[in-house]
Amino acid sequence: MNDVEFKTQIDGRPLIDLVGAVAQNRDRLAFGALFGHFAPRLKAYLLRLGCDSGCAEELIQEVMLTVWRRAETYDPALASVPTWIFTIARNKRIDLLRLERRPEIDLEDPALVPSAPEAADDRIERTEDTRRLRAALNELPVEQAELLRLAYYEDKAHSTISLERGLPLGTVKSRLRLAMERLRRILRDQR
Amino acid sequence: MTLPGHHPVDELLFDYASGALNEPVALVVATHLALCPTCRHQVQALEEVGGLVLDGIEPQPVSVDCLEALLARLDDPLPHDIGFPPLPSETLLLPQPLRSYIGLPPEELAWRPVCAGVESYDMKLGQGEMRTRLFRLRAGAVVPRHTHRGTELTLVLEGGFLDCGRHYGRGDVCWHDCHIDHSPCADNSGGCLCLTVTDAPLQLTGRLSRFLNPFLRL
Numbered sequence: 487m488n489d490v491e492f493k494t495q496i497d498g499r500p501l502i503d504l505v506g507a508v509a510q511n512r513d514r515l516a517f518g519a520l521f522g523h524f525a526p527r528l529k530a531y532l533l534r535l536g537c538d539s540g541c542a543e544e545l546i547q548e549v550m551l552t553v554w555r556r557a558e559t560y561d562p563a564l565a566s567v568p569t570w571i572f573t574i575a576r577n578k579r580i581d582l583l584r585l586e587r588r589p590e591i592d593l594e595d596p597a598l599v600p601s602a603p604e605a606a607d608d609r610i611e612r613t614e615d616t617r618r619l620r621a622a623l624n625e626l627p628v629e630q631a632e633l634l635r636l637a638y639y640e641d642k643a644h645s646t647i648s649l650e651r652g653l654p655l656g657t658v659k660s661r662l663r664l665a666m667e668r669l670r671r672i673l674r675d676q677r
Numbered sequence: 678m679t680l681p682g683h684h685p686v687d688e689l690l691f692d693y694a695s696g697a698l699n700e701p702v703a704l705v706v707a708t709h710l711a712l713c714p715t716c717r718h719q720v721q722a723l724e725e726v727g728g729l730v731l732d733g734i735e736p737q738p739v740s741v742d743c744l745e746a747l748l749a750r751l752d753d754p755l756p757h758d759i760g761f762p763p764l765p766s767e768t769l770l771l772p773q774p775l776r777s778y779i780g781l782p783p784e785e786l787a788w789r790p791v792c793a794g795v796e797s798y799d800m801k802l803g804q805g806e807m808r809t810r811l812f813r814l815r816a817g818a819v820v821p822r823h824t825h826r827g828t829e830l831t832l833v834l835e836g837g838f839l840d841c842g843r844h845y846g847r848g849d850v851c852w853h854d855c856h857i858d859h860s861p862c863a864d865n866s867g868g869c870l871c872l873t874v875t876d877a878p879l880q881l882t883g884r885l886s887r888f889l890n891p892f893l894r895l
Contacts, residue, residue: 514751521744526736533737543743547750554751564721569728576696576727586700589707589774591717597772599680599848601714619722620729638695638730663687669726 501567509557521550524571531575534639537583545582549575566616622669630665637662681713681848685830690716694723701802701809701874704774705832705850708872711772712848770835775872778802783811783870794818794863807876814838814863814870822860827877829853836869838862 499519507516525546532542552574560570577588591598623631685693685706692698693706710717771779778800779786788796794815802809806827814820814836830852837846840861845851853859855877863869 514748517751518744521747525739525743527731527734529737529739530734531731534734543740546739546743547747550747551750555755566725566728568732569725572728572731573724575731580696588696589700589704589778591707591711592773595711595773595776597711597770597776599712599714601718616725616729619725623726623729623733634726635730637691637697638727639734659688662691666687666691666723669722 502562505553505557505560505567505570508554509560517550517554520553524553524568525550528571528575531639532579535579535583541583545575545578548578548582552578569616619669626665626668630661630668633658633661634665679846680715681709681846681850683843683845683849683851684713684716685709685850686852690719691723694720694727699803699807701807702830704778704802704809705830705872705874708772708775708834709832709848709850711774770870775834779811783813786811788813792821795820803874803876805876807874809872809874812869812871812873814868816863816865816868818868819862820860822858824858825853825855825875825877827855827875829857829873829875831871831873834870834872836866837864838869838871839864 499516501520501523504513504516504520507513508520528546528549529539529542532545533539537545549571553571556574560567564570565573577590580586580588623634626634689698689702689706693703698706710720770783783798786798788798791797791812795818796813798811798813800809800811811834812820812831816836830850831845833845833847833849833851835847837844837849838861839845840851841857841859843851844864851861
């Protein structure tokens with residue numbers, strides 16, 4: 487996955503600040519910058535998932551409208567900006583293309599079993615995690631990286647990838663597992 | 678509080694994070710996540726990978742119209758959220774997102790008897806032969822021995838059951854494919870409530886109950 491270049495800044499402004507400016511000041515300029523960065527990536531993602539160009543652009547509007555409306559709910563302690571937008575795009579695609587609901591946990595739900603108390607420097611740790619994950623993705627063997635990308639881009643469960651690649655399901659599973667284990671190990675070891 | 682010890686296999690967590698799971702299976706996984714901080718953390722990491730993958734994709738040009746149409750919509754009024762109102766807190770038995778799918782406390786649902794001590798409630802979710810149901814078992818109740826043409830995914834919501842020599846309690850996930858021939862039974866903790874997704878009808882395999890197959894809608 488050598489083409490993964492994680493851009494954290496646009497015109498010198500970190501993504502996180504752009505989202506903050508939208509949340510606090512309804513800053514259209516900041517929103518435009520987010521659109522400029524993410525819309526072409528969302529388009530590529532949605533085209534890979536089988537949308538035609540028109541449908542992809544309609545979905546981009548829905549995703550970015552959600553970014554605009556829900557910017558104040560973005561919590562940097564939980565996800566990086568690209569991850570937050572990835573989850574919005576994933577859910578919109580399920581809602582609008584598959585016409586299904588996306589079952590999601592509610593972090594405010596009193597029935598939710600809480601994690602162990604989190605350290606104060608959790609946010610710093612998460613940013614570090616993202617940096618390490620990015621580095622780890624770049625170092626994955628080509629065949630593992632390719633399957634990993636396929637699994638995210640093409641809305642395919644493990645069994646479908648297996649059929650289409652002509653790979654036994656076991657091979658798909660073990661390659662993806664190797665890829666994930668490698669990522670996990672890197673996160674754990676460096677902590 | 679004890680945390681779940683039986684988790685969904687890695688592939689399910691992965692496919693949940695990428696968005697590839699169908700709705701009933703995603704509902705089981707998400708409800709497990711509400712009860713299991715360990716898997717929640719794992720899904721967060723998988724989503725983080727999804728974000729990195731999205732950020733690293735080769736961008737495709739977007740038409741100017743797309744941005745203009747979007748800018749014109751920024752001041753539109755917010756759509757109202759639709760969905761069930763939250764249930765009173767005594768039904769915390771059902772965490773979100775399951776609670777919003779059920780809409781009623783479990784005791785008020787239209788339960789249908791399956792066999793002695795076992796009742797089911799069909800959630801009418803899923804396509805084809807896939808079925809999403811709640812099962813309620815009396816303490817010690819036994820589900821007749823059966824096999825599957827497909828797979829069976831079960832999440833325990835209350836109490837517990839024994840299956841193939843293992844005990845499953847609240848938050849635990851039990852997965853079986855078509856090679857299993859089993860007869861799960863509720864433990865003696867006071868019954869068991871669980872959420873089950875099957876993708877093909879069950880087949881009874883006990884020597885006598887086999888003849889009941891046409892009459893039971895398991």
